[in-house]
Amino acid sequence: MTITSNEPSVSALRETLNTRIAGGDRFAGVFAARRNGGITLSAQVAGPDGIDTVDTPLPPGAASYPALTPVIGAAFWYERVIHDETGIIPEGHPRLAPLVAPGRPEDHALPRHVAGYGMFTIPHGPVRSGVFESMEYLVETPGEAIPHLNMRIFYKHRGIAARFAGMTISDGVLLAERAEGIASVAHALAYCHAAEAIAGCEVPREAALVRVVHAELERIANHLDVAMRLADAAGLAVATARFALHKERVLRLVGGLCGSRFGRGVVVPGGIAAAPRKGSDEILAELGPIEKQVTADAEALMGTSSFLDRLRGTGPLTQARAREHGALGPIGKASGYADDARVARPYDAYPLLATVPARQHSRGDAMTRLRVRFEEATEAFRLIRQALICFTERQRLTLRAPCDLPDSRATGWAEAPQGEVIYDLTVEGGRIARCQPRSASFHNLVLMHEVFAGDILTDFPFIEASFGLSVAGAAL
């Protein structure tokens, strides 16, 4: 259930957001859109019943508005994007440099935020060693410690949100799947949940179960990828190869179910496109050995002291900061802030399945983040098993409810491996008038600024891998 409410002015919006955050709700994002001939700010707030949108139309011709960032720190990057995309200035924003727009050459001079003897800036990227997505880290360092870090993500900005406008509803899923390619299923789910909320249609039970299977397989693959990258950073060649092997087996299993190794083309508005090409028994038989080996290798990895020494205490995010920022997914969970959309605002078949309450964590370092991922993977295997047992194979299965969309607007969400994904969808005349995706990667990446307390250059790969984010999803 989502509620869209209106505020007359930005100061009223600030007040409303402050009251709701003080009441335990979470600031989930803010974006600007052209609506009814003017610019409207839309803030998203995650509450116990859903994700609510608070709209605030700016006065016609407004060139600026009082920034939210000074009162709500988590709006820092969101307001930079608003400035990039509309040119409107959030008055009082602490650092209004371009984030997703390429900007002017003088914006790209190497920044110096820290002054001192021997301080220099290492520009790391956008073309980096190894197979990475393009982004640039600007590491200010006197040699070992990292007192300041800056990130530039505009290199990969593809204009996904703008591309949605004018697309048909069914084409929109294809684009959502490619907004953040390693979380294709979660993005397709969040998009379709918004479309289904507008249409008011109920996803058939079997389709909802298949959605869970694909979403959880995606989660396992992503967490195995993080484990692989962390093992690689520590130089554990065998562990790296083992997790790469497990990940490949999971991707092949996904490909065997739907033809795409990333689960693309499965989720459609109203349900799923087709039943899995393998029977439940066959999937379970394939999944069993993978689970057994992943569990054993995870245990071995978490018992390898030379590995843990690199992770323990590395890149800590304090509980206070995680709560204040509303850190999503495994990063939030590792710092004691767990707001899992599957539990807090469940969707599809999750309400039907029994979940084991997640363990509480508080250390917030790279080791705890990896531990959370292994726990999530264990839970994912359990959820898949349950979903497959509930899935009844019959001759004439209904896998897709009719989904006719009247002119309206709704918010959809899903828990990606990186954390909560939100889609704000507006439909006019049967087509997408506007669609605004918000990925967990974007919301969480900004936290990387803050986790280098006492860590040095050689900790960098561990911290980056432990975040497990996608630049494509952040830059959109």
Add this chain to the structure above:
Amino acid sequence: MSIWALRGLRDGVVTTRWPARPDEYADSWRGPVTVLRDSVLPVDREMPAASANPEMSGAEGAATFPDISGNGTARADIAAGLADVERLCPTGAIEAIGRLRVDQGRCILCGRCVAARPDLFAWSSGATGPAAAAVARQALIVPEEPETDAAVEAARAALAARTAALRRSVHVRHVDAGSDGSEEWEIQALLGPVYDIHRLGVFFTASLRHADVLLVTGAGTVGMTGPLRVTYEGMPDPKVVIAVGTDAASGGLLSDRLTGVDGAVPVDVWVPGSPPPPFGILNALVIATGKLR
């Protein structure tokens, strides 16, 4: 760490033998769409296409397509049906003027055309072999025109002459020019135990000065055009550029503004797919460096 030494032996050899031996997984791969029947279309599409329903998109419209193979079908219906066939594709990969063609460099493998018109379209099969990667952009358009064949032969010969020195040891540099992130996973997989490209003498390098091959992914964003050019220009000759994925070939779904990487660097080998599987990328590397002819 003796525990890891033992764990490393647990599954035996998991590495593929390809290209020395065929690989079942590579052969069973479902690739981009191809035209099933070499159908010469009987009419010039310009005529009454306006009668088609402009709202139609997706497989739901399948039942309303007229059967173009029937001899007794009215010409107007035929033309309307062809416009609908083109409209099936969200990226405009299908062209039905005179002859039905699919541009695999635009195909994002959504499968709508195959679902709606199984009489005209089918999935291509196999991730490896000369047909799974193209040495000329127009070779991605199937079925190929006879004049394309000659151009492809010429491109192949020119590439072979240029890469003759690269056969035994190849160093690869990857640059992401605005991918969705999945291509990076598939390239990373080549370093894993299943594909293990080191066995073929192929290595990834951090320095562009050591690189022979440039693997480019992504739709060619504005921000990456400069860095991509600089990387290409910094590589020593001879060098080969491989465009990995449909986004790199044409921009895919973003093709209204981003049109792939060919404008920024001269592409030698195209691998279609959204994303292409690791075998597809491996196949392109092998073709590009003359390890398979």
